[in-house]
Amino acid sequence: MVSQGRGRPSIHMPRWASRILLEITDVRVERLQDGEGETDFESRYVAEGINRIHHGDGEHYYHPFKSEPGPGNWADPFDAWRELWASINGADSWNANPWVWVVEFKKVAP
Numbered sequence: 562m563v564s565q566g567r568g569r570p571s572i573h574m575p576r577w578a579s580r581i582l583l584e585i586t587d588v589r590v591e592r593l594q595d596g597e598g599e600t601d602f603e604s605r606y607v608a609e610g611i612n613r614i615h616h617g618d619g620e621h622y623y624h625p626f627k628s629e630p631g632p633g634n635w636a637d638p639f640d641a642w643r644e645l646w647a648s649i650n651g652a653d654s655w656n657a658n659p660w661v662w663v664v665e666f667k668k669v670a671p
Contacts, residue, residue: 570639580671582668583667583668584666584667584669585604585632585664585666586665586666587664587665588662588663588665589662589663589664590660590661591660592658592661593596593658593660593661594655594658602646609642609645610625610643611623611624611625611645612625612637613638622635622636623636623637623638623640623641624641625642
């Protein structure tokens with residue numbers, strides 16, 4: 562049944578109405594730049610909003626989802642993530658290297 566009235570924010574919906582169920586597996590704080598030099602790019606930076614684009618020759622590059630592929634693409638996902646962070650929080654926010662929350666989770670149900 563669909564109501565014609567105001568919508569209800571998803572945070573207040575009953576669990577049975579959710580599309581997926583997530584289980585939090587870890588919560589911690591770390592410095593923003595602590596991930597520099599990591600080799601597990603797919604689970605870290607792609608999850609943070611970085612798009613991996615494959616070239617026709619088998620190579621790949623990265624760019625923030627907010628932008629179209631073009632000259633601002635990066636060979637390193639960390640550099641693309643730094644650009645995305647600065648575009649959201651301001652250029653000086655990267656150099657401040659603030660403490661950030663890291664919340665890891667896994668999908669429990671579809």
